[in-house]
Amino acid sequence: xxxxxxxxxxxxxxxxxxxxxxxxxxxxxxxxxxxxxxxxxxxxxxxxxxxxxxxxxxxxxxxxxxxxxxxxxxxxxxxxxxxxxxxxxxxxxxxxxxxxxxxxxxxxxxxxxxxxxxxxxxxxxxxxxxxxxxxxxxxxxxxxxxxxxxxxxxxxxxxxxxxxxxxxxxxxxxxxxxxxxxxxxxxxxxxxxxxxxxxxxxx
Numbered sequence: 698x699x700x701x702x703x704x705x706x707x708x709x710x711x712x713x714x715x716x717x718x719x720x721x722x723x724x725x726x727x728x729x730x731x732x733x734x735x736x737x738x739x740x741x742x743x744x745x746x747x748x749x750x751x752x753x754x755x756x757x758x759x760x761x762x763x764x765x766x767x768x769x770x771x772x773x774x775x776x777x778x779x780x781x782x783x784x785x786x787x788x789x790x791x792x793x794x795x796x797x798x799x800x801x802x803x804x805x806x807x808x809x810x811x812x813x814x815x816x817x818x819x820x821x822x823x824x825x826x827x828x829x830x831x832x833x834x835x836x837x838x839x840x841x842x843x844x845x846x847x848x849x850x851x852x853x854x855x856x857x858x859x860x861x862x863x864x865x866x867x868x869x870x871x872x873x874x875x876x877x878x879x880x881x882x883x884x885x886x887x888x889x890x891x892x893x894x895x896x897x898x899x900x
């Protein structure tokens with residue numbers, strides 16, 4: 698009798714374990730397929746509405762693509778037109794300047810063909826230089842004040858210094874090469890020698 702009770706108890710324990718065992722986890726793929734299968738089919742009216750909406754979106758897309766293409770073409774044309782206008786303006790400005798210097802060149806050629814004396818040739822060159830200065834003045838190109846002026850590194854370039862008692866210290870004593878300004882813009886500085894006045898530096 699004791700053995701039978703032990704056996705029954707073991708059977709009861711096994712049955713209890715089966716009853717309390719967790720349920721097996723369902724296959725995720727199978728669950729997803731099942732969920733898709735449960736989706737209700739789209740009605741004919743809804744399908745037609747979606748098709749119309751899709752056609753509308755395609756038409757809007759085509760309009761935007763066409764507008765973008767036209768804008769790109771207009772931008773490219775405007776860029777080319779601006780480049781052409783700049784080139785034409787540059788050519789016009791260059792031609793206007795060159796035209797004013799042509800008489801000066803003509804006079805230089807006449808001077809070279811001249812058979813006069815050295816003094817006559819010198820006088821002719823001086824007249825040509827004056828003519829060129831007049832042309833530059835019309836173009837608002839003026840010489841940089843230098844000789845006797847206080848040395849200004851913004852307008853003068855010092856080639857060296859020279860000891861002079863008749864010129865104030867740190868003033869321009871000699872102008873080696875003239876400088877020029879276009880209105881207020883410096884084209885090139887004047888090349889000068891600066892005075893070093895021993896009387897002033899010793900005081």
